[in-house]
Amino acid sequence: MAPLIWLVTGTTSGIGKALIEHIVSRGDKVIASGRNIEARLGPLKSESLALLELDITAGRSNIAAAVAQAWSIFGHIDILLNNAGMSAMSSAEEASDEYISTMFNANLFGAMHVTTALLPYLRARGGGATIGFTSSSTAWTSLPFMSHYAASKAALSAYVEALHKEVSPLGIRCVAFECGGFPTHLGQPRESSSSSIAPPAFGSELYPAGLGALLSMFGSDPPRFMPGDLSKVAPRIVDVLKREGAAAGRPWAVRVVFGSDAHASIKQKCDEMLALLDRWKDVSYATDRDGYDHVTSSRYLETVSILEKE
Structure with missing residues (x-):
């Protein structure tokens, strides 16, 4: 079979870097993207690994141009993996608009913009992507x-569910990988760029005890709270996206x-959510109009289901 072509965002460290190396080892070709990509991954370039400068917070027009170049x-x-993202800690009260905007641009809107820029190409090609x-897991x-x-x-995970329902009839499948603790650089501030503002360092003037307790919990035994192994997650992601190995024969998830x-x-x-639903069921049902039989449409339930028919 001909090698598959991948576009992966956020490849300069962590899961992204582990992924591009594994993808090439499986015989596929990958376009590795990120900021300052040539300086950070230049030695990895080969006939199977191309580099693309792409800041996913740069806005729709810049992202669309980069996606056209990638194509x-x-x-x-064949496969797009929206991997770029960021993490930081702040109390809800102390977070500035810049902090919040950076977080959502990096973790949500950037992935949306890359995806919507690529979808016209995938539809024109006839699906199969x-x-x-x-x-x-914090989703x-x-x-x-x-x-x-x-x-x-x-x-992001809610977006992926809805997107999959929209594009799967065209032969395009979507999946969200909901990861627990892995030893990556996610918690480190993004470096300065013209299109992003680095979030503040961890700290809270208003809630120091609460933040301290959380950091103490994670710091008490870091390996216990980061059981993930980057060398193991990359093969599993590739298995799922190619429907091979550990994913072979399973219904799409x-x-x-x-x-x-x-x-x-x-x-x-x-x-816990099931327990809460049961405890408050009478209150939930009490808001239905008089005379309604409390039976939800099976067609609606089938539409919102996340399970693929086997």
């Missing part, structure tokens, strides 16, 4: 002092969880 490098793109997004389980990060990732910590915390959240 021309190998003639097409796959789009992945690196999300987070389900918000942590204090990470409200904006969690909100941006929750919005629009949300895939990585990490035992992510699995445990999301399962706890689902169990």
Whole structure:
């Protein structure tokens, strides 16, 4: 089979860098993108690995031009992985508009802009493509002092669900990878650029005890809170997007969880949410109009389902 062509964002460190090296090792070709990409990944360039300067916070027109350039490098793109993102800590009250805007541009709007820029090419080609997004277990389980990060990732995962329902009839599949703790540079501020403002360093003048308790928990045993292995997550992401290896023979999943910590915390959240739904069911039903039988349309439930039919 001919090698598949990948476009991956956020490849200068962490999961992204591990991914591009693994993709090439599997016989595919990859366009690795990021900021200051030539300076940071120049030695990795080869016939199978091209570099593309791309700041996903640079705005729609700049991103559209970069995506057009990416398409021309190998003639097409089979798999897009929106991996670029950022993380930082701040209390909800102390976060500035610049901090919030940077967070959502990096984690949500940038991925949206890259995706919408590429979709016309994928539709014109007739489908058969796959789009992945690196999300987070905090999309389900918000942590204090990470409200904006969690909100941006929750919005991203919700976007992926809806997008998949829209484009899957065209033969384009989408998936959000909801990762637990991995030893990456996500918590470090973005370096300065003309299109982004670095978030402040960790700290809180108004809630020092609360933030201190959270940092103390993570600092008490860092490996316990970051069980992920970058050398293991990259192969699993590629397996899912290519439907090979660990993903072979499984129905498509629009949300895939990585990490035992992510699995445990999301399962706890689902169990707790079911308990809350049961406790408050009478209040929920009490808002229906008089005479309604409280039976939800099966067509609606099928439309919002995230499970693929086997």
